[in-house]
Amino acid sequence: MDVLIVGGGLVGASLAIALERLDLRVGLLEATPPGALPAVFDERNLSFAEATVNALTALGVMQKLRAPTGAIARIHISRRGDFGRGLLEASRYGRDEFGRVVVARDFGEALEARLADATRLVRHRPMRFLGFAESGDDVRAVRVADADGERVLHARLVVAADGTRSAVRDALGIGVEEHDYEQTLFVTRVRGSRPPDGTAYERLTDHGPTALLPRGDRHYGLIHAVARDQADAVASLDEAAFLARAQETFGWRAGRFLSCGPRSTHPAIRVVARQAIAPRAVLVGNAAQTIHPIGAQGFNLGLRDALTLAELIADARTIDAGADCGSDTLLQRYAARRREDRERTIGFSDGLARLTANDAPLLRPLRSLGLFAVDRVASAQSFLVGGAMGYRGDVPALCREVRA
Template sequence: MTQDLRSDSPAHDVVIVGGGLVGASLAIALDVLGLDVGMVEAAPTGALPPVFDQRNLSFAEATLHALEALGVLALMRAPTGSIRRIHISRAGDFGRIQLQASAYGRSEFGRVVVARDFGEALEARLQQLKQLTRYRPARFLGVGPIDAGLRSVRIADAAGEREVRAKLLVAADGNRSEVRRALAIGTQDHDYGQTLFVARLRARRAPDGSAFERLTETGPTALLPRGDGYYGMVHGVASADADAVAALPDAAFLARVQAVFGWRAGRLLEVGPRSAYPIQRCVADALVAPRAVLVGNAAQAIHPLGAQGFNLGLRDALTLAECIADAQQDPGDESVLRRYALRRTEDRTRTLAFSDGLAKFTSNDAAWLRPLRSAGLLAGDAIGGLQGWLVGGAMGYRGDVPALCRGKVA
């Protein structure tokens, strides 16, 4: 239901600020626990948040398990693309890494999903929830004092300002999180100096389950197999060149991508509307505060190399839901939040280190690094143990993995 924002100070077990990928997924997971949840959303009724655009999301196997258990995958109407093979190389270096799902007893590593299609499925699932109050369109203004175990949250819409209260406030409002700022949680930031262009692309060779990633000093260029016969394209450029690249006509843009990517998919024939996203790392100094917790990009926004962003954020949400379920008590209790922060440490630390380290290592064009990278690519293709480590991480199995990600129904 959509809450009348003029009523007085309703109280919820949990209030989630942000109705995007992670916030909506958390609301669905908490509904299973029978909790009274409020969700503060900027998008009005009948509209999807801007994050649900034409970007291509690479869902790891662990993510697919969880979304199936949450009843979201069954509501996907558009076809998705299976990733059965992964091919990684770097311009100017020898060697490459090739991974086959069949070599690990899997039919696929994951699937490629268009963000808008996923958003429509999440919205359909949210509409089925019986205990969710949706404050929309609404804007988060700030936090107030904690009184009698409830944190005050100030929000506003066109009708004015009001207060809602929650045993637990969840920040799921992205890398520029206003909730994080209101809680006075600092961040460690890094600008990679790269901008990623994203678009739908058609090539001479139709997608066959192969995902290609070509690394360069200005970021990755990747083609991901979509379910509609197109590729999801990602093309990294130096941010200083982004405006000039954005101004290129389609033919010139395709020629640029072809020159970087090569001919692994044959001639590139057609590109759809392009969107550009500057790439910056933003990592929160803490995951929790009194009766508050950060999830998804509010907790960590990482380089998209390796396609770990949403997969990591979903594991945040599901781990939080598990901690609340296991405690069987006040969801904002200090012990619940302490347990959540502890459980997220290994997965978060390893994924951040992998993403940041790989982005910096592969973009550094120093001559002395080239033989090291080449040796790494050759080793990655030849050494089974190293491949297994890469595959396990790519499929979402790092650290303390939530039960739903392991294919276990709660």
């Protein structure tokens, strides 16, 4: 085959849909059987930047969503114990919204519905990636296993879209730089005394952010970070005690928290691959970089990985219908195009996470000055707005398409 995508999660499935429009032999290797969704499609709340909404609309995915999404019309940023706040308004930039909030489970169902329309795509499921076998220079030989035992698949390009602890990345011998923020993130939905009004809140504390995202079902998506050594105690709290803790941390800007759904926990750990490409292989999404969720950039960044790769393959085949989609030239172009967006987004996320969680007294006036700049200085606002909307670096063409 031409392309084998290992991993059927958010980024892998999106890439499969993007490549399906080309005259390619594409395989999608998935660990879950037909009728089941990968574990990543749970109650987590995904913040889609405008560029992401544009691209997923062009790919026919947004149209498959059955549950309502929530518009992000403004972003409110504050830090507990610091003076000031930052407020970004979409209307100031000639837009109704910066993006949309989508529940991961709903997104998974929409991707599945769209994949069902991809008649040229071959889905290998359930199937596990085992490693690589000896092969020639023109293909990668991939060892896999399913219910019938082990076998070998051959592809001109292997795409690692198998998450933070990527088995493909390990098999390629690509190392990572890892940083543990010593935070645990509690994720749930919250019903408040006031329904969402399009405001996304980012409340920063010494132990990480507490964010509220406006969902489309009259609930907020809550992400509540706690110090790792407090995580077990917080996990043991009943609903009322957990809501009281979140309320005390966040404040009353969204009214009183009345109830919450099931809670899931996730460690805040940054894992960045030392390189994104290898001979006839490329890393995308969390396999290439898993970043702190502050600023909600993770999936948006990973989708731009996938769409850039699809665009480069399409461009190469426009010039030569038989172009090699796994050639070293194409992969070097991919790495060069992704460098600025990847480095700037990782740097922004990591810097913000470290700065805002540092309780050093000398940093408080600097942070307050920063919040003042966000609220009043046009250049500071423009920098944040461009990133929040997904327009950072060399953006794929699909991200810039005007939505219907």
